[in-house]
Amino acid sequence: MGTTRTKIRSDVSSNLVRGFGYAFIGVFGLICLLPFLLVVGTSLTSESSIARNGFNFWPRDFSTFAYKIVFENPDLIIGAYWVTFGITIVGTAAGLFLVAMTGYALQRPDFQYRNGISFIIYFTTLFSGGLVPFYLLITQYLNLKDNYLAVLLPGLMTPFLIIMMKSFVRSIPHAITESAKIDGAGDFRIFIRLILPMTTPALATIGLFIAIGYWNEWYHSMLFLSPDMQYRPLQLFLYTVITSADFIRSSSAASNVELRDLPLESMKMATAVVATGPVILFYPFVQRYFIKGITVGAVKG
Amino acid sequence: MKKFKRISVLLLAMVLVIGLAACSGNKKANVGGNAANSESKKPSAEAGAIDTSEFVKISYVILGDKPKNGQFDAALKEVNKIMKEKINAELEWKWVEWADWQTKYNLLLASGEAIDLITIGTDWLDTWGNAQRGAFKNLDDLLPKYAPQTWESIPPENWAQSKYDGKIVLIPEDAYTQWVNHGFFYRGDWAKEAGITDPIKDWDGMEKYMQFVKDNKQGVIPWDSQGGTSTFGGWVQSYTGNLELPLSTGYLPVFASKSEDEKYTVVSPVFEDTMINFAAKMKSWADKGFWREDVLNYKGDTRTLLKGGLTGVDQHHTQTFATLRVDMDREQPGSELQMYPFSRTSGNLPELSITHGGTSLGAHSKNPERALMAYDLIRNDEKVYRLLNYGIEGVQYEIKDGKRVRPASYDPKQHEFYSDFWGGRVDKLEIPSDTTWDQVEETLYAEYDKIKKTYAYGQFVFDKTPIEAEFAAISQVTGEMGPAITYGKAGDPVKAVEAFRAKLKAAGYDKIMAELQKQLDAYKKLIEG
Numbered sequence: 059m060g061t062t063r064t065k066i067r068s069d070v071s072s073n074l075v076r077g078f079g080y081a082f083i084g085v086f087g088l089i090c091l092l093p094f095l096l097v098v099g100t101s102l103t104s105e106s107s108i109a110r111n112g113f114n115f116w117p118r119d120f121s122t123f124a125y126k127i128v129f130e131n132p133d134l135i136i137g138a139y140w141v142t143f144g145i146t147i148v149g150t151a152a153g154l155f156l157v158a159m160t161g162y163a164l165q166r167p168d169f170q171y172r173n174g175i176s177f178i179i180y181f182t183t184l185f186s187g188g189l190v191p192f193y194l195l196i197t198q199y200l201n202l203k204d205n206y207l208a209v210l211l212p213g214l215m216t217p218f219l220i221i222m223m224k225s226f227v228r229s230i231p232h233a234i235t236e237s238a239k240i241d242g243a244g245d246f247r248i249f250i251r252l253i254l255p256m257t258t259p260a261l262a263t264i265g266l267f268i269a270i271g272y273w274n275e276w277y278h279s280m281l282f283l284s285p286d287m288q289y290r291p292l293q294l295f296l297y298t299v300i301t302s303a304d305f306i307r308s309s310s311a312a313s314n315v316e317l318r319d320l321p322l323e324s325m326k327m328a329t330a331v332v333a334t335g336p337v338i339l340f341y342p343f344v345q346r347y348f349i350k351g352i353t354v355g356a357v358k359g
Numbered sequence: 360m361k362k363f364k365r366i367s368v369l370l371l372a373m374v375l376v377i378g379l380a381a382c383s384g385n386k387k388a389n390v391g392g393n394a395a396n397s398e399s400k401k402p403s404a405e406a407g408a409i410d411t412s413e414f415v416k417i418s419y420v421i422l423g424d425k426p427k428n429g430q431f432d433a434a435l436k437e438v439n440k441i442m443k444e445k446i447n448a449e450l451e452w453k454w455v456e457w458a459d460w461q462t463k464y465n466l467l468l469a470s471g472e473a474i475d476l477i478t479i480g481t482d483w484l485d486t487w488g489n490a491q492r493g494a495f496k497n498l499d500d501l502l503p504k505y506a507p508q509t510w511e512s513i514p515p516e517n518w519a520q521s522k523y524d525g526k527i528v529l530i531p532e533d534a535y536t537q538w539v540n541h542g543f544f545y546r547g548d549w550a551k552e553a554g555i556t557d558p559i560k561d562w563d564g565m566e567k568y569m570q571f572v573k574d575n576k577q578g579v580i581p582w583d584s585q586g587g588t589s590t591f592g593g594w595v596q597s598y599t600g601n602l603e604l605p606l607s608t609g610y611l612p613v614f615a616s617k618s619e620d621e622k623y624t625v626v627s628p629v630f631e632d633t634m635i636n637f638a639a640k641m642k643s644w645a646d647k648g649f650w651r652e653d654v655l656n657y658k659g660d661t662r663t664l665l666k667g668g669l670t671g672v673d674q675h676h677t678q679t680f681a682t683l684r685v686d687m688d689r690e691q692p693g694s695e696l697q698m699y700p701f702s703r704t705s706g707n708l709p710e711l712s713i714t715h716g717g718t719s720l721g722a723h724s725k726n727p728e729r730a731l732m733a734y735d736l737i738r739n740d741e742k743v744y745r746l747l748n749y750g751i752e753g754v755q756y757e758i759k760d761g762k763r764v765r766p767a768s769y770d771p772k773q774h775e776f777y778s779d780f781w782g783g784r785v786d787k788l789e790i791p792s793d794t795t796w797d798q799v800e801e802t803l804y805a806e807y808d809k810i811k812k813t814y815a816y817g818q819f820v821f822d823k824t825p826i827e828a829e830f831a832a833i834s835q836v837t838g839e840m841g842p843a844i845t846y847g848k849a850g851d852p853v854k855a856v857e858a859f860r861a862k863l864k865a866a867g868y869d870k871i872m873a874e875l876q877k878q879l880d881a882y883k884k885l886i887e888g
Contacts, residue, residue, distance in 0.1 A: 105663075106663075106667065108659075112657065112658060112659060113658070131427070189462075189466070190466065190469050190470075193466045193469070193470055194469075194470055194471070197470050197472065198470060198471065198472070280458060280459055280463070281462070281463065281466065284453070284454070285424070285425035285454045285456050286425070286453075286454075294458075297458050298424070298456055298457075298458045301457060301458045301459070323658075323660075
């Protein structure tokens with residue numbers, strides 16, 4: 059130590075392993091990155107060049123035309139961003155609180171029906187009612203059509219996450235709860251002041267799962283939010299831009315469809331770039347928290 | 360503990376019952392009680408005069424992406440002025456966008472929501488299946504009273520084709536000419552240079568033309584196609600009398616019926632020499648270099664390339680040809696785009712089903728009478744018809760020498776208009792457009808009229824349930840092996856077809872064949888009594 063750094067002696071085999079590891083991870087990282095570069099490259103290529111040469115990483119015929127079209131209606135994309143951000147933040151906060159509470163309550167030995175209720179929760183992971191009953195529940199009984207709640211509510215509590223939370227809380231001795239009770243704390247105070255701080259790693263992990271779920275959510279939005287709404291979540295916005303063009307072009311079933319001027323390849327790609335770009339810029343700064351949460355969660359849980 | 364056990368057993372039983380009910384429930388999702396009970400609230404209808412004192416909103420479910428530029432809304436506003444004045448109602452368009460439209464369309468009908476009018480199509484929107492599930496109101500008693508003009512204008516034999524279980528459940532789009540039979544498009548100027556003076560009438564003629572393009576046109580790929588387009592159906596139409604059945608096996612048709620005379624006999628062109636001949640021909644085309652080496656992964660847009668003069672052939676249906684011809688005359692002056700419809704070789708050409716488009720009334724509609732009155736106006740009132748189909752005169756179109764033309768101030772982005780109304784267009788109210796080739800009637804339509812045959816399967820309700828799994832498996836196989844055979848990239852054609860057949864057999868081909876034959880026998884009884 060001190061001024062001279064002790065080197066761990068390295069022999070050939072560990073060097074080999076290290077070299078191989080770097081190479082493998084490097085290649086793997088590149089493979090993950092290439093599709094995105096292809097998207098960026100294509101979005102900056104003129105349409106005629108795409109028709110002639112297909113997609114490419116480096117624009118042969120540089121053009122920003124696609125971005126001009128995309129930014130003609132910037133409010134649609136900005137609105138979509140707001141909706142997605144809103145749903146993600148509200149959903150994650152509320153979902154995390156509910157999942158944590160449920161997980162904790164189901165773990166309390168002095169809670170009489172905990173096994174029965176746990177069973178009901180597990181049971182839903184094995185059987186589902188199917189799409190039609192689910193659709194009826196949301197549209198007919200809860201009347202949530204064209205309401206952001208239709209997207210928010212179904213993602214709030216996932217049985218899998220509740221199970222995860224429950225198994226994590228199990229590592230906290232029940233004695234803590236009991237001693238707090240003797241000191242006169244109520245259940246909510248115990249939960250918020252004692253349990254939550256002790257389960258931060260689990261909360262980070264579960265929160266990440268919920269947040270990613272909401273961020274990528276498009277299916278429920280597609281089912282319950284009709285085009286009559288001005289702003290719909292980002293992923294759905296992207297999905298509609300890309301699929302409708304494909305559908306109209308390829309379908310002979312709906313041969314009624316007149317072939318109008320469709321969103322072009324470059325425009326699809328530009329939309330994708332605009333929709334993912336900010337997230338990519340924002341991600342490196344928060345990534346370390348995610349990794350911490352996941353690793354700690356993995357060790358403990 | 361005992362108490363807990365009892366409760367959990369009870370709960371388990373409850374959950375199971377609910378679960379089972381939900382699983383079997385999607386077969387007959389007739390939610391909200393029986394549709395037939397929702398009689399109109401106003402007995403005054405019997406008095407003869409129709410009571411329209413109460414202002415109502417009528418929804419019309421339409422397939423398509425909602426227009427964003429406000430032009431449609433402007434036209435609808437004008438329509439609603441007329442609606443208000445004539446029937447004291449207001450129309451609203453409910454769009455079902457193309458992203459996952461099938462799921463959403465069927466859910467909308469299954470959910471028992473109060474929808475009024477809805478676009479249907481027996482060959483692509485599972486209309487008979489939805490009728491079976493009780494999604495539509497029956498119209499027999501309502502039509503003569505509330506949609507008299509429509510009722511009068513549609514002949515009884517067409518009403519007969521609009522019945523499910525003996526009740527009228529839809530209004531067919533039967534008075535509108537459109538031809539969606541496929542064929543090859545080729546350039547007339549290049550064909551002339553190649554010494555082809557008569558219209559091309561078979562695939563060998565196409566070959567001759569493409570060979571000429573290959574040899575004489577620098578930098579042009581004769582047919583710059585992509586693997587996603589299958590032409591096997593076209594080949595079957597050209598070289599056999601087989602009729603297409605209203606069911607899809609994915610990439611290419613595996614099943615067809617034998618011929619016009621034996622239309623209730625199932626055959627498979629894949630298991631006859633038809634497929635071998637096709638595969639051999641396509642292999643030779645591939646070897647001659649009529650398309651790219653990487654055709655199976657290629658994603659270029661053939662139509663754009665044709666307009667750019669970079670390819671000499673495209674493949675789609677007649678309606679597409681009619682507008683493409685005009686585009687080509689503008690983009691490639693003198694190109695004289697021609698079409699070789701696949702039916703030209705054999706004369707095998709069924710008409711489009713009259714229920715390919717149409718309109719039904721939702722079973723839970725709150726105002727069925729007014730909805731039908733609104734429909735009667737849409738279909739028969741010239742003003743309303745033009746507003747809904749073409750937009751506003753002076754903004755979207757002007758009429759010059761009996762044709763629709765774009766006004767000078769027209770800007771494609773700002774003024775683009777579409778309503779995707781495919782539920783009852785009629786030829787007599789149509790104004791020809793200058794974006795459609797004006798000779799399509801005297802050339803192609805006239806040729807079709809000589810050979811066309813009545814569509815035979817308009818009332819055929821294909822029930823997929825017994826063979827659902829096999830059907831999915833077959834579609835999977837066609838998607839997997841079809842493209843390589845279609846574009847001659849599967850090695851020896853005979854071996855490739857044999858491998859393809861073996862895979863289909865393994866996927867349950869025989870079972871589907873038997874089931875289809877059974878259903879067609881039943882259909883024969885229904886039609887021939």
